[in-house]
Amino acid sequence: MNRRKLLGGLLAGASVPALAACGGGITSLKGDGGSGGSGGGSSVGGLVIGTANFTENQLLGYLYAEALKGAGIKTNVRPNLGSREIVIPALQQGDIDLLPEYQGNLLLHFDDKAPQTEAGDLQNALTVALPGGLEALSYAAAEDKDVFCVTREAAREYGLRSFADLAKQNGKLVFGGPAEDKNRVVGLVGLKNRYGVTFKEFKALDASGPLVKGALKKGDVDVANLFSTDPDIEANDWVILADPKALIPAQHIVPVVRSAKADAKVRKALARLGGALTTQELARLNKLVSNDKKDPDRVAADWAAKNGLTKE
Known part of the structure; x- marks a missing residue:
């Protein structure tokens, strides 16, 4: 990977005006339309973390919770909410504040003709494609395609x-x-x-x-x-099967957060987690949950403690 592009991707996280909006579908998990939020960014009051309806995403949600709690931020995890077509609108409407995502598929959700396939390019494109009020923070070393x-x-x-x-x-x-x-x-x-x-x-x-x-x-x-x-x-x-025409883009794990909650403590805590979480480690943690039938919240707590993320 080009080092300059990687640095640009890791630093990308500033709010950029949206050029694309989310399509139709559920607008609120409450069923009442919700209420989008905006502001200077504050984690006071804590963050609600939502996850999609598969094991790894639930595990990532609990890892986010552990990293944030280690920074003194209150968290509540709402696991297994559904597919991207459900959780992204929920994030937009403020039903949840934070979501573990995957770079390439997330970009294609908002722009199905996006040509980017490399991690740094994808991160830069996400800053433009995400709707107003949402940000993609520093992406993790870990990737799951x-x-x-x-x-x-x-x-x-x-x-x-x-x-x-x-x-x-x-x-x-x-x-x-x-x-x-x-x-x-x-x-x-x-x-x-x-x-x-x-x-x-x-x-x-x-x-x-x-x-x-x-x-x-x-x-x-x-x-x-x-x-x-x-x-x-x-x-x-x-x-x-091989993908010679690069249909499937890079899929580094990326936190997507409501800007109203993305203060410096949140950014720092999730960046620390992203730097520690490798693809190999993520695969190992997946095995503990999927094959060894361990609880994802317990697996996340043990891993966070072992990697020094429970303390600032």
């Missing part, structure tokens, strides 16, 4: 090594992933537009969870949308 996987047997049978190979089997294979994949660029839309891929069927399952992984094992789906930090990929010897 969407990956499209097949079994070793399917790879041999159909000659699958990359996304381009999928087009040779158009109309024959079944794709499985979260329901949002049907209309996302990092999903069926992008595979068709960039690689000319079409499928026999799409099965709406979950995000790198037991449903989609179970379907891949049983052969109910041929291609599954998983996450690169999922320990089951290596455990099952599944094949990650």
Whole structure:
């Protein structure tokens, strides 16, 4: 990665006027339209942290909570709220104050034609694309990308090594992933537009969870949308298909916060966490929760204490 771009990405966090707005959908978890907030940025009163509906994002939410509590900031975690189409509007309307996100997919949520794929470029683009009142703070060293996987047997049978190979089997294979994949660029839309891929069927399952992984094992789906930090990929010897046209951009973990809550204490605490959290460590923590069935809040608390994040 270009060092200058990386530095620019890590420093990007100032509020920039929005050039794009969020689309339709739920506007408030309360169902009353909510009330967006703005101001000079203050964590007084604490922060409500929301998470999406998959294990890793919940774990990240608790890691954010531990880092903030270590800086003397009160927190409340609301886990498993739903997909990006739900949690982003909730953040905009002030139902939650902070959300763990992923650079590339977040940018594509607001600009589905965004060309950026490198971390520093993505961070700069996010400062422009995010709606007014929201900021993307320093991104973490850790990255978790969407990956499209097949079994070793399917790879041999159909000659699958990359996304381009999928087009040779158009109309024959079944794709499985979260329901949002049907209309996302990092999903069926992008595979068709960039690689000319079409499928026999799409099965709406979950995000790198037991449903989609179970379907891949049983052969109910041929291609599954998983996450690169999922320990089951290596455990099952599944094949990650290559992406030669860079459909899937960099996906470093990035905190998205309401500017009204983003004071210096919040920024510093989350930057410390981001610097300590590597991809390897995130994968290890995921395994503790997903495979060893440990509670994500306990895993987060233990890791934060071990890495000196519970004290300023």
